[in-house]
Amino acid sequence: MVSLAEDVxxxxxxxxxxxxxxxxxxxxxxxxxxxxxxxQVGMDRHDIDFTIAGSCDYLSGMPFAFVMNIDAxxxxxxxxxxxVEMDGAWALFEGFVRLQSGDIDTVLVSGSGKCSxxxxxxxxxxxxxxxxxxxxxxxxxxxxxxxxxxxxxxGKATERDFAEVVARxxxxxxxxxxxxxxxxxxxxxxxxxxYVQQPLRRLDCPPTSDGAAAMVIARADKARExxxxxxxxxxxxxxxxxxxxxxxDLTDSPSVRIAxxxxxxxxxxxxxxxxxxxxxxxxxxxxxxxxxxGETAVNPSGGPLTGSPFMAVGLTRVIExxxxxxxxxxxxxxxxxxxxxxxxxxxxxxLEGDN
Amino acid sequence: xxxxxCAVLGIGQTKYKRxxxxxxxxxxxxxxxxxxxxxxxxxxxxxxxxxxxxxxxALEGVMMPLLSLCDALGAIGKPIHRVHTAGSVGASTAISxxxxxxxGMYDTVLTIAYEKQSEGNATWALSGGKSGGQGAGGTFAPWxxxxxxxxQAPEHIGWMVAVxxxxxxxxxxxxxxxxxxxxxxxxxxSPMLWDPLHFLESCPSSDGAAAMVLGNDDIAKKSGxxxxxxxxxxxxxEFGQFPGRDTVRPxxxxxxxxxxxxxxxxxxxxxxxxxxxxxxxxxxYEPMWLxxxxxxxxxxxxxxxxAGDTELxxxxxxxxxxxxxxxxxxGASGMIRCLEAANQVRGTAGEYQVPGAKISIGHxxxxxxxxxxxxxxxxxxxxxx
Numbered sequence: 001m002v003s004l005a006e007d008v009x010x011x012x013x014x015x016x017x018x019x020x021x022x023x024x025x026x027x028x029x030x031x032x033x034x035x036x037x038x039x040q041v042g043m044d045r046h047d048i049d050f051t052i053a054g055s056c057d058y059l060s061g062m063p064f065a066f067v068m069n070i071d072a073x074x075x076x077x078x079x080x081x082x083x084v085e086m087d088g089a090w091a092l093f094e095g096f097v098r099l100q101s102g103d104i105d106t107v108l109v110s111g112s113g114k115c116s117x118x119x120x121x122x123x124x125x126x127x128x129x130x131x132x133x134x135x136x137x138x139x140x141x142x143x144x145x146x147x148x149x150x151x152x153x154x155g156k157a158t159e160r161d162f163a164e165v166v167a168r169x170x171x172x173x174x175x176x177x178x179x180x181x182x183x184x185x186x187x188x189x190x191x192x193x194x195y196v197q198q199p200l201r202r203l204d205c206p207p208t209s210d211g212a213a214a215m216v217i218a219r220a221d222k223a224r225e226x227x228x229x230x231x232x233x234x235x236x237x238x239x240x241x242x243x244x245x246x247x248x249d250l251t252d253s254p255s256v257r258i259a260x261x262x263x264x265x266x267x268x269x270x271x272x273x274x275x276x277x278x279x280x281x282x283x284x285x286x287x288x289x290x291x292x293x294g295e296t297a298v299n300p301s302g303g304p305l306t307g308s309p310f311m312a313v314g315l316t317r318v319i320e321x322x323x324x325x326x327x328x329x330x331x332x333x334x335x336x337x338x339x340x341x342x343x344x345x346x347x348x349x350x351l352e353g354d355n
Numbered sequence: 356x357x358x359x360x361c362a363v364l365g366i367g368q369t370k371y372k373r374x375x376x377x378x379x380x381x382x383x384x385x386x387x388x389x390x391x392x393x394x395x396x397x398x399x400x401x402x403x404x405x406x407x408x409x410x411x412x413a414l415e416g417v418m419m420p421l422l423s424l425c426d427a428l429g430a431i432g433k434p435i436h437r438v439h440t441a442g443s444v445g446a447s448t449a450i451s452x453x454x455x456x457x458x459g460m461y462d463t464v465l466t467i468a469y470e471k472q473s474e475g476n477a478t479w480a481l482s483g484g485k486s487g488g489q490g491a492g493g494t495f496a497p498w499x500x501x502x503x504x505x506x507q508a509p510e511h512i513g514w515m516v517a518v519x520x521x522x523x524x525x526x527x528x529x530x531x532x533x534x535x536x537x538x539x540x541x542x543x544x545s546p547m548l549w550d551p552l553h554f555l556e557s558c559p560s561s562d563g564a565a566a567m568v569l570g571n572d573d574i575a576k577k578s579g580x581x582x583x584x585x586x587x588x589x590x591x592x593e594f595g596q597f598p599g600r601d602t603v604r605p606x607x608x609x610x611x612x613x614x615x616x617x618x619x620x621x622x623x624x625x626x627x628x629x630x631x632x633x634x635x636x637x638x639x640y641e642p643m644w645l646x647x648x649x650x651x652x653x654x655x656x657x658x659x660x661x662a663g664d665t666e667l668x669x670x671x672x673x674x675x676x677x678x679x680x681x682x683x684x685x686g687a688s689g690m691i692r693c694l695e696a697a698n699q700v701r702g703t704a705g706e707y708q709v710p711g712a713k714i715s716i717g718h719x720x721x722x723x724x725x726x727x728x729x730x731x732x733x734x735x736x737x738x739x740x
Contacts, residue, residue, distance in 0.1 A: 005356035039658035057439075058418040061409035064441060067722050070592060075725075078607035080614075081592040082447060085412065085419060085439040093436065094451060100458035101451045126416060129423035130474075131379060238434050243423045258432055285509040340422040345435075 002235065005100045009230030010351070011222035013215040013319040018180035018307025022210035026060060030072035030112045033214035037108065040111040041226045045074050048216070049104035051081040051206040052095050054088035054111040056312050058123050069112060069162060087111055087214055088315030089347050090335030095217055096236050105222040112212035113311030125342060128200035129243060141205060143245060144279035145197040150250040152199060157193040157284045159199050163190040163275050165280040166203045167303060173302025178316075180207050180307035203305070211309025213316045231322040231351050234332075235263035238347035243340070250342055256289035259348040263334070264347060267350070270296045271330025274317040276338040277303045285343060286336065295335075300324060314338065318349050325353045358457035360736055362575040362582035363697040365395025365568035371531035371682035374473040375562035377414065380415065381427035384469050388428055391465065395568035398577055399429035402463040402568070408438040408448025408468040411685030413480040415471050418569070428467065442491075442634070442721025444468065445589075445689025446728035449717075450588045453730070456569050463574055464731035469564035470684035477560055477685065492557055492637060494723060496549035498602040499639040505603060506642070508657035510551060514542040514636035514693045516682060517556045519666055520635070524677025526706035531682040556638035556680075563684035564592040565691045568612065572736070583697035583732040586714075587621075587683035593721030602700045602724060604647045611727035612648035619731050620740055624650050627740050628731075630672040630699055632692035634719040641665060645673070648718065648729070667707060668690075675699065675707040689719025693730050698733040713738055 014036035016022070022029050030053075038045045048310070051073050057065045066083050077080065077268040084090045088111015095107035125139040151157040164187055173182035185203070195202040223230040239255035239262075242248050260266075273296050277283040283298065292298065301320040304313050314337025321335040332352045359635035367390025369375070373381055384407075392398060405428055407421050417423065421430075421437045428435065440447040445468040452466035482488020502508070521537040524530035537555070545554040573584045591614070593607035594600070614623070623628050633644045650671065651659055659665055665673040674680070676695040679688050696717035698704040702713075718729045 002460050006366070056419065057411050057413060062484045063413040064483055066439065066724065067441060067595065067725075070594065075592050075594050076597065077595040078591040078610050080590055082438065082451065082590060083440050090436050090644045093434075094454070097460060098454050098457045100356075100460060101454065102356040102426075103358060126412075126418040127422050129381075130415065130417045152455070223421065239432055240422075240425045240430055240435055242426055242431055244426065247426075255432065317643075341420065345425075346421055 002060060002171055006102055007220040007232060008096055008099050008217055009220065009232045010322045011216050011227040011230050012037040012202050013222050013322055015213040015319050016211045017178045018309055019210040020180060020208065022114060026112055026114050026233060027069050027072040029210065030069055030110055033212050034072055034110060037214050037216045046077065047105045048108045049080065050095065050098055051108040052091040053081055054086050054091035056085060056113060059113045059115060059118065059310060061118055073108065082149065087311050087313065087337050087339055089318060092318060093236055093317060093347060099217065099219050106216060106218045108214065108216055110212065110214040111312040111315035113309050114210040115208050115310055116210050134282040140341045141197050145200050146245060147250045147342045148199050148281040151281050154251045156251050157281060159191060160187060161214065161284060162204050162280040163187045165230060165283045166190055169299055169302050169305040172223050172300050173306035176301045178307065179302045180209055182302060182306055200279060206278050206304050206308035209307050209309040211312045213312045213319055214259045215319060229326055229354055231325050231353060234350040234352050237262040238345065238351045240345040241354055243344060245342060251285060253285050253289040253343050254344060256286060256346045259346055260290050262350050263350045265334055265350060266291060268332050270332065270334055272296065272321055272324050272333030273298045273334040274299060274301060274321040275299055275303060276314055277305060277315055278308060278338065280305060282343055300329065321351050325351055333354065356478065359459045359726060360572040361453045361456040361569055361585045363567050363576050363585065363732065364570045364575060364580065365391040365397060366694045366698060367391030367394060367566040368529045369563045370529055371561040371643050373560065375471065376473065379470055381418065381424055383471060383562065383564045384424055384467055385427040387566040388465065388467055391566035391568050396580060397463065397568055400463045401463050402429065402433065404447055404455050404464050405430050405435040406438060406452040406455065406464065406466045407435060408444040409470055410442065410444055411480050413484060414477055414685065415474045426561045440721060440726050440728065442685065443689055443719040443726040443728040444721065445687050445691065446588060446717060446719035447691050449693040450590060450728055450730060451570050453585050453588055456571050462479055462661060463568065463570045465566065465568055467564060467566040468687040468690040470686040471562045472560040472685065473562050489614065492549040492552055495637055496552055499637065500551060502603045502639060502643050506654045506657055508642065511539065512642060512657045512660050513551060513556050513661065514539045515660055516635065516638040516641045517542045520674050520678045520680040523667055523675055523707055524681035527676045530677040534680050549705035558636040558679045558683035561682050562686040563682065563687055565687040565694055567694050581701040583700045584736045586731050586733045587615050587619035588730040590728045592727050593613050595725045603643065605724050607725060608727050609649065611729055615729045615731055625671060627713050628716055630675060630709045631716045632676065632695045632718065633673055634679055634689060634692055635674060636683060641673055644718065672709050675704060675709060690726060692719055693717030697732045698731050
């Protein structure tokens, strides 16, 4: 595990509901989150030392879309600010790293994405390499199908296992006011649904979602000054696997295994895991790579199968975990974010309560 | 804890040209990466993390390209993340990589930025994905006219910068434009694109990649090679449009340089800094940034250009490598400014070396001149100012 120069805590967080369609601009979606976290810490927004956002131009269908998003943060007088073309969880990574230098105290992190205006499958096929895969339209759902089929072929899972992930996620989401989908589903009924991408059925796949999330993180002394119940970020690490599905064992996630080791995941109890399960089979791969057993509550929020605003969804996992820890549902847990097709890139963040 | 000292240990660039159709995107970034590793005396095994940057994805039509480039970058099993801050991104990316080293979490970091303009339509993308857009020149020309009106600068200043940077580029094998017969007359007679900017006062469209290997003080000492120490860095952002905004001398640019100088203890940039690589995609931005980044007093920047102070051999050389006016792989252009500043203080700038350069700055700006990223490098970790 990497030794850290500074203890860092989450002192405020906010998320939008996962909207099937948010009928306004992306900044209008982010702004209430930013306003809320600023209000929670009771700071003047100009006293935030560093601001960093995660978003994706291609979701907005417009180059430089992220430039508009600074309207939601405020940039006058000028601010010390940056942006990653990634999920907000990677903005959190950079913000966390920035605090380790010890010369600033607070970072405002956000993530946002509106998937509803575009075609997710067409858009995200452009994530694949532009010479071989993108021209044939190799979209993420297709690759998730390969991954699911590989799991079945390897004897590591069945379609019933996938349906059980879906049923549990939707049931958990009944208690989550931010969830887009929720309810009691029977596994047998799920299995009776037609395939959309064999062996995946409609609810093995995420809904189309719009959403945003924001948080303030701070160095230890400042964190205690700003709130009574900081949630400590004990470690954060991210790793990537090969882009080429044929060069990987799709039933495993080496990058998650490395990251789990680097964050010292099993140096303490893992009460809760909030995982970016975009397609139901991914939960099986992630549980295995993380070495989780029956003692860990997986996606008590319902997870991305019940609301998946890309570019906010990973940061939202961190928020859901922080909220659960604040509520006393567990003392320590792991949040996971993912990027790219078939769980190509993965980030882990270990949070711990104040006790 | 104080930030861990960070040094530039290796620099790698591709040849910049209109169309690098001899390589894929993967080949392009790998070319720069391998050169940076070789220059650092390092291998992929030495790299703990990678930070990649480029301008909007729409320039090449590849969404979140780190996903498809990670194999070529030797990133498998490692952390890699992507910065995007408009035109300032190359410098922002370098600064993010510095943050990784300064954090103490990563000892050696590879940072890379690129653009392959030939695989897309940059003017379309730079116009926000709208057809018939004004492009970057159309955005900046009115502000340049405003600068000329405010400063009373004569019109030949822009032509001089265009000539000076292209003459410098003749000394740089990587530069895109090599125009040995460039002259003030040729610049003046070239077609008018956006009044007052002539064709030869504008940057080219380039393909290319630039990379650096950064390391902490232990790694730098072990390498035994000349290092460029990153003694300061700063970033500032402001809104692109609001009533009363000073678009000629944006406040974010002023505050970015103030923060940069304050951290390094610089009180007189004109005297204490030996040379600068400033982001000058259109000729007039040389005097505008000399003023906007507090190197010259307001209204005095063009006089430095006019007097030849910014030439190689002048008292404050600017864009010794030929600058953005000679090579513009957009997302990489800011990183090139940073690494060329490092080349100067390492003494590895070859034919365009400023003799004895000890302190230099690299700079980039982006969006509607609203994003700023700057770094200061020195041949020594604690230079005497």
